[in-house]
Amino acid sequence: GAGVSQSPSNKVTEKGKDVELRCDPISGHTALYWYRQSLGQGLEFLIYFQGNSAPDKSGLPSDRFSAERTGGSVSTLTIQRTQQEDSAVYLCASSQANRGQTGANVLTFGAGSRLTVL
Amino acid sequence: AQKITQTQPGMFVQEKEAVTLDCTYDTSDPSYGLFWYKQPSSGEMIFLIYQGSYDQQNATEGRYSLNFQKARKSANLVISASQLGDSAMYFCAMREIIRTGANSKLTFGKGITLSVRP
Numbered sequence: 001g002a003g004v005s006q007s008p009s010n011k012v013t014e015k016g017k018d019v020e021l022r023c024d025p026i027s028g029h030t031a032l033y034w035y036r037q038s039l040g041q042g043l044e045f046l047i048y049f050q051g052n053s054a055p056d057k058s059g060l061p062s063d064r065f066s067a068e069r070t071g072g073s074v075s076t077l078t079i080q081r082t083q084q085e086d087s088a089v090y091l092c093a094s095s096q097a098n099r100g101q102t103g104a105n106v107l108t109f110g111a112g113s114r115l116t117v118l
Numbered sequence: 119a120q121k122i123t124q125t126q127p128g129m130f131v132q133e134k135e136a137v138t139l140d141c142t143y144d145t146s147d148p149s150y151g152l153f154w155y156k157q158p159s160s161g162e163m164i165f166l167i168y169q170g171s172y173d174q175q176n177a178t179e180g181r182y183s184l185n186f187q188k189a190r191k192s193a194n195l196v197i198s199a200s201q202l203g204d205s206a207m208y209f210c211a212m213r214e215i216i217r218t219g220a221n222s223k224l225t226f227g228k229g230i231t232l233s234v235r236p
Contacts, residue, residue, distance in 0.1 A: 031221045042209060042228040043163075056223060091163065095221060103151040103215035104170060107224060109163035 002026075004110035006092050012116045013082055021077045021113045025094030032075050033095070033107060034067060036088040043091065049075060050097070082117045089114050121145060122210050122227035129232045131200045138185070139195040139230050141210030149215040152193040153224060154184070158206040166208075169193060171215075197232075205234045 005024040013019050025032050034046040045059040049069045060066070064083075069075040079086055093107035123142045131137040143152065154166040169177045169184045177184045185194040197204055208231075211224040 033223060035226075043211075043226040045223045045225065048223050050221060056218065059223075089161065093163070097221040102170060103149065103213050103220045104168055105221050106153070106165045106168065107163075108165070111162055 004092055004094050004108055006090075006110035006113050008113055009111065010114045010116075012118065014118050015084060016081055018078065018080045019082055019115060021079075021090050021092075021115070023075045023077070023092030023094075023110060025073065025075070025092070026096075026108060027073075029094035029096050029108075030072065031095040031097045031105070032069060033093045034075070034077050035091045035093065037091060037112070038088045046077070046090075079115075082115075084117045087115055087117045120227075121225045122212055124210055124227035124230050126230045129230055131197075131232065131234055133202060133234055133236050134199055136196060136198045137200055137232065139197070139208050139210075139232065141193045141195065141227060143191050143193060143210070143212050145191075145212065145214055145217075147214040147217045151213045151215060152184070152186070153211040153213070154182070154193075154195045155209045155211065155226075156204075156206045157209065157229070158203075163209075167195065200234045202234050202236060205232060207231050 007022045032049040035043040047067050048056040051072045064080045067077045089112040091112045093109045095105045150171045152169045156164045167179045167182045169186045181198045183196045207229045209226050209229045211226045
């Protein structure tokens with residue numbers, strides 16, 4: 001697609017329920033990243049995919065959080081047994097990874113999924 | 119220790135004037151990349167400018183320039199001729215290329231709020 005697409009844009013859930021957030025990256029982008037942003041705060045890294053594998057999942061805050069990517073394209077972030085502190089905007093980004101080893105590959109972000117846990 | 123530090127309180131600038139947004143970073147990686155993103159109130163993350171640690175010249179992109187002082191580990195963003203549409207949150211970010219890879223995550227600072235006065 002033309003940009004990074006995330007769904008749902010807004011999700012309200014009750015504490016203890018599971019939620020799934022979806023990210024559809026830009027076509028051809030091999031790298032995919034998940035971040036979360038609490039109100040008025042910076043971006044907290046969660047996980048990075050290169051293709052279907054996740055070489056860096058160091059930011060996942062607990063075992064309630066998991067993510068997968070299939071077909072080198074769509075990714076799903078799953079939060080089990082949601083807690084109120086999980087309330088945040090979850091941002092997905094993708095990158096073309098075409099600048100070799102220069103490190104200059106730019107992340108293009110989606111509009112985010114706002115999660116509210118009551 | 120924080121890898122990216124943005125400590126300025128909310129910044130104000132008069133329309134058409136220049137403004138500098140400060141960013142300092144901390145890394146022992148000899149190869150790294152520095153990025154600036156803009157986040158308007160609508161929430162999308164917009165890439166502005168990139169500087170590689172081995173780049174000899176300061177990066178420029180239209181009204182944006184990066185004042186890169188490697189020895190001081192600072193990467194300040196300069197916006198010339200401010201416009202009302204520049205009012206937003208601005209984030210500095212870094213990628214450590216040797217330690218984590220050329221397509222690895224960006225680590226973000228907490229951001230600076232810029233308000234442009236008419």
